[in-house]
Structure formats: structure tokens, C-alpha cells
Amino acid sequence: MNPRSPRPLAATPAATAVLAMVLTEGPLSRVDLARRLGISSAAVTKAARPFLDDGYLHELDSERTAPGAGRPVSPLAITPDREFVVGMKATADEVIGVVCDLKARIRASAHRSLPDCDPATVVTTLAALVDELLDADPGMRAKTRLMGLAVSGDVDRAGGLVRLSPLLGWERVDLAGPVGAATGLAVVVENDVKALTVAEHWFGEGVGTDDFTLVTVGAGIGCGIVTGGRLLSGAYGVAGEVGHVCVDASGPVCHCGARGCVEAFAATEAILGRAREVTGRDDLTLSQAAELARSGSAPVRALFSEAGTAIGLGITAIVNLVGPERIVVSGEGLDSHDLFETEIRQAYATHAFGAAARCPLTIRPLPFEEWARGAAAVGIQTLFAPARR
Missing domain, CATH: 1.10.10.10 (Winged helix-like DNA-binding domain superfamily/Winged helix DNA-binding domain)
Structure with missing residues (x-):
């Protein structure tokens, strides 16, 4: 622990x-x-x-x-300002930080670039960002004793350990201990998608539900599942890997080594890599690919359509299996949602079984500050209703 x-x-x-x-x-x-x-x-x-x-x-x-x-x-x-909680989200190139009140409303936010992903660099950057946020308001600092920290990958929340994060290149990194020592705060570490799910379940679309699901679209396709009012972790801590649900056994190879995963069609790098192939432009960016699709490039438009269908099929698998009351699709990759929202909804409507199709589906993008707010929400949850071990 x-x-x-x-x-x-x-x-x-x-x-x-x-x-x-x-x-x-x-x-x-x-x-x-x-x-x-x-x-x-x-x-x-x-x-x-x-x-x-x-x-x-x-x-x-x-x-x-x-x-x-x-x-x-x-x-x-x-009483929202009885206490404040810091929320941090670490990516491969920056750290995003917020300070939230007890209703998870953002009171302050800031970003800092990361020169590299070495754990020591990340810890130092996190500590500096905490000081920047709290030094601006001494009254807020006096009421802050807790930080929630969100990273991608397999996270042992109880032990504060990042077991594996391919995005950061980490394996078995003790994060809570060094960050706590550097900041003087109590620290709870959680997978970033699970943290965002906590924020939506406690303070967003999922309020009042016992069964709720969040799917994120971006660098990967993530999923957080709440069943019976509790965030589902599974026996090995990796429940909800909708990104690796196979939707086409003869489809493209996924970075995990399997074929036809949702991520092989719909993750940011998957769409971009395939768009570069069909256009012959090795310097193409995702925003440029999206503009090509919008301006009439049929081959590129088809890639976004395939991505939407894959996401919709992955969502349907989750809905058919666990039957949530509500489902939200979000993430930074939804900046291009106009190119595949129709396909997501069509696949969902076609393949959701029976009464499962009654589950409302909300699709919306979000800024990175919301990921940091998710980390703060995990901290608030830890104070108010600690997870069962």
C-alpha cells in the first residue's frame, strides 16, 4: 500500500x-x-x-x-472551498495541472513542457507545477493536502505504482512516493481513462447512475466502466480495454501485435499512418488529413468512416456485455468527430442488442484540462468514498 x-x-x-x-x-x-x-x-x-x-x-x-x-x-x-485538490495529467511531452474545489470545479490551471519522459524529470516538473499553481493563492495552498495524478497505462492505484506505460516508456515506476516527497502532498495515482470516468460518474453525465461507461478516442481507444456504482478494475487491473476488441480479424495490424483491433483503425496514429499511405505524403498531419476528408478526398474520408465504425462496434460490445445506463464518448481525438460520429451511431444502432440500444450515447470532445480534472476527481473520491481493496 x-x-x-x-x-x-x-x-x-x-x-x-x-x-x-x-x-x-x-x-x-x-x-x-x-x-x-x-x-x-x-x-x-x-x-x-x-x-x-x-x-x-x-x-x-x-x-x-x-x-x-x-x-x-x-x-x-x-462546502466546496473547505478543501482543494490538485489534479495532474502527465503525457509524453507535457504536464497539465489544475486545482479543483470539492465539487471538482477548476479554480486554477497551468501547463509545463517535458524535455523527456524520465521519471525523475516528470517528478521534478510535477513539483514545480504544483508550486506554480498553489503559490498564486496562499489561502488555497493552506487548504490543499492531496493530489490526484493520472497517467496512461497499467496503474496500481493502491500502491501508487505505474506497472506499465508504453506511452511514457515506463515499467514498474513508483510514482506516488517520489511525487509525495517532492510536493509534501498525499498522492493517489490512477490510469487516466479511469480518472476521467470518475469525474464523469461523480460530477458529469454519470451522476445518479450505478452503471456507466466512458470511451475515449485519441492516441488510444480507452474505456472506463462503472458497475454497481464502482469503477471496474478486474482481476488484473486492465478491465475495459475496448481498444483491443477485435472488429475485423483480417484488418490492419495493431501495435499490440493482433489484427483488427479497434485501435488499429481508430487511434490517432493508426488513422494518420494509413492516411499517409493513401496520399503518399509522409509529412501529413492529422489536421491536414481531416481537412482532406472534409474537402472531398474519398480515400481519406473512408479511413475516418472505418474508424467510426470500429469505435461504434467496440462501444456496442461493451454495452451488450455490461448494459450501462449511459455512455459518453470523449477524448482529444474527437476534434474530428464530425468525420465519424455518424458511423459510430450507425454501428451502435445496428449492433446493440435488444433493450441495450436504449442506453443514450453522448459524443463530445474535451480539452486536456479535463484529464487533469479527472485526476483531481479521483483524489476527491479517495477522500469521500475510498475504493474497496
């Missing part, structure tokens, strides 16, 4: 449940909390009292639930 992992705020299951529900779905009255959690109003009052005393919760002005109803209620709400 990571020795610098943060301590959760709540000491009992009832307190954890009350705190997490007020955070994600509040303000809520004690009566509503008791009804939804299946506990007594007295148990809610007992669970909430320490957090009211400590300033994490506050009562809103009394209100009547209906004309002629009984005595007014005072809904419980989170």
Missing part, C-alpha cells in the same frame, strides 16, 4: 454513504438521504454531524417541501 495515500474523511459506511451522496447529488434533506440510503433519519443526523462541525457540510436555509407541509427542512450541502 502507498504509505502516503490520503486518509478518507468518513470512518463508518453510513458516514461514507451520506457524504458521497451529498457531494454527488446534493443538496439533499436528511429525510431524502434516509429514504435513498435505506437508513434512519437519526442515523443520517449522526453521520452528518462531524462533517457539519468540521465545515465539510453546511445547511441551506430552511424550506418547505410543499405548501401546507410539516416543519421546514434544511438541506445538507457540500
